[in-house]
Amino acid sequence: MKFRLDQSAANVREGLELLLEERGHELGTEGESTPVREQPVICWEQEGEHEISVSLKHGVLTIRCREKVHFFRGFMKALEYLGTHAADSELELQELELRESACFQSSGAMLDCSRNGVLKVGKIKEYIRRMASLGMNLMMLYTEETYEVPEYPYFGAFRGRYTREELKSCDDYAELFGIEIVPCIQTLAHLHTALRWKTMQGLTDTPDILLAGDDEVYRLIDAMISSVSSAFRSRRVHLGMDEAHELGLGNYLNKNGYQNRFEIMNSHLKRVLSICRKYGMEPMIWSDMYFRLKSPSGDYYDLPPETDFSDLPEFPEGVAMVYWDYYHDEKKHYENYIKLHKKLSDQTLFAGGAWIWNGVAPNYSWMAATLMPALDACRENGVSEVICTFWQDNGAETPMTAGNLSLTTFAEACFSVENGLQDEEQRGNGDYMEFLWGDGRDAWWLLDRFDNVPGAGKNNRYADNPSKFLLYQDVMLGLFDEQIRD
Structure with a gap:
């Protein structure tokens, strides 16, 4: 036509x-x-x-x-x-x-480009076209050290890192469709592959975590933020800072003695925030460490709704918190945690999960069971920006394209029709699925049957993955035969 x-x-x-x-x-x-x-x-x-x-x-x-x-x-x-x-x-x-x-000011996807599955530029552009077809205006590229930092030639070496020119090319392409690309980097933990080089050894607290308070560390972070700020139009940057479980317990402990870990975290964030201001960048971070350090058990999701944060050092102004949660199917849980986040920051984004990291096949049942109540809670409690994360854990076992159903389901749930938010059957409409991806909704759902088997629990909520452990077991030894006898 x-x-x-x-x-x-x-x-x-x-x-x-x-x-x-x-x-x-x-x-x-x-x-x-x-x-x-x-x-x-x-x-x-x-x-x-x-x-x-x-x-x-x-x-x-x-x-x-x-x-x-x-x-x-x-x-x-x-x-x-x-x-x-x-x-x-x-x-x-x-x-x-x-x-x-x-339903939201911004909705989009975070694509994992760090877990031995660094997407080629052409594939990123393909996702930009797909997101435009779905009306999603926000893309985050998760790059731990898979981007160029000229001052540190070993940063991302042999890892498929992007050059500034490649990232600019993606950003220019996204601009054609009105999509904002926000760089998502790491400035505290999840940097094992960057810190393994001998030239980086003086920058480590533990093998995965940067040495907070060290001037050389902030020179590195300055170079990181300088690099991504020059590659993208967006003045926003996601600084990461999640899952730093051993913060202050490695070389930092040897150097400074035991210090209040919440204060270490806050002090580090303030120094990184000053670097962001230098480059005119508006930062956001994953929120879990502020909850883990408050929790007696160190867990992210066990704080009661009445939790008071007033006894902790004040959270820096001008930093948005990204509340990530892929594990709950009750709307009330999300509502409680949104309210807890608002006690710390007046800027809260939500990140749900595409559940393409289950093993060799996606866990669509748990994706839908967790995303739908989460998005309803966000819409009704003033969270204006939401993203769906496409993690590639364990070496990108599940192809990211297997998440097309997740992407469409999430996107359709971010728009309401005249009679209110679409019900679950309308979200990810079958005809539109087939138009976008070549196969209808029912065909994509077949992938869910790899792991959502009898005994997996409702919606495979515990992410069982027999398709993985049966594939990898030695068939002559039958390590898991007893586990699946019934």
């Missing part, structure tokens, strides 16, 4: 051409005069705030919305309709009306 673009939609031409080309359609050349019965005309009326309206009448497709990425969502929904309902000869007779609203 060939389309014409009204002047009102001129600034989305490049993005539309890319989306249409991969589906065998095209845009007519500017100034071309063709009857609408042969080429539908695309118009964009920039109005409203979070609303998207799609109208097809007499061969004119009008999309009303404010954000560029919402235009692409509306257009792709119309394209799916035209592909299944409209023949070219009947175009003038076809009518479509669609109205929905974005």
Whole structure:
């Protein structure tokens, strides 16, 4: 099918051409005069705030919305309709009306590019197109040390790291669709592969954690933030700082004696925050360490709703907290934890899980069981930004593309139709799934059956993975045969 673009939609031409080309359609050349019965005309009326309206009448497709990425969502929904309902000869007779609203200011995905599965630039751009088709306006690239820091040549060496030019290329591409890319790095823990080099040994507390308070460490972090700040338009940066379980208990302990670990964390964050200000960057961090250090057990999720943080050092202003939770299926739990986060920071983002890290196959059942109540709680409790994380634990055993169902389910749940938030059957609509990915919702759900077997519990909540342990066991020894006897 060939389309014409009204002047009102001129600034989305490049993005539309890319989306249409991969589906065998095209845009007519500017100034071309063709009857609408042969080429539908695309118009964009920039109005409203979070609303998207799609109208097809007499061969004119009008999309009303404010954000560029919402235009692409509306257009792709119309394209799916035209592909299944409209023949070219009947175009003038076809009518479509669609109205929905974005439930969140920002919604998107975090792609893990650090666990021996560093996505090629072309694959990142493919995800950008898919996110545009779903109306997602936020992408985070999780790069522990898989990006270039010129002052430290061993940082990310032999790990498939991105050059600044490659990251800029991705950012330019995302801009065509109105998608913000926020760099997600690590400035405390999860740096084992960077710190293993002899040239980095003086920077370590433990093999995985930077030595807080050391001037050389902050020179390294300065170089990190300088590098990513020059690669992206976004003035936001995710600093990581999660799961630093042994903070202050390694070389820091030998050097300084035992210190209050909450104060170590806070002091380190303040120094990193000053570096962010130097480069005009607005930071966010994973929130778990502030909860773990408050918890008697060191757990992230066991603090009661009435927990008081006033006895702790004041959390620095200007830092957003990212509340990550992939493990609960009760809305009340999420509501309680959102309220706890707001006691620490007035900026809270939520990160749910795509559950593609179960083993060799995705755990869609637990994905849906955890994401849906979480998003409902976020919508009703003033969390305006949400992301879905696509971790590649254990060497990227599950292909990230196996998370397409998770991506679509999450995205559809971030938009509401006229009668309120879509129910679970509507989220990840089967027809749109097939249009985007080549197979319908039911076909994708078959992957869930690898691990969601009898005995796995409701929705495979404990992430059992027989497809993995049966594949890897020696069939002659049968290490797990007794475990699966029934």
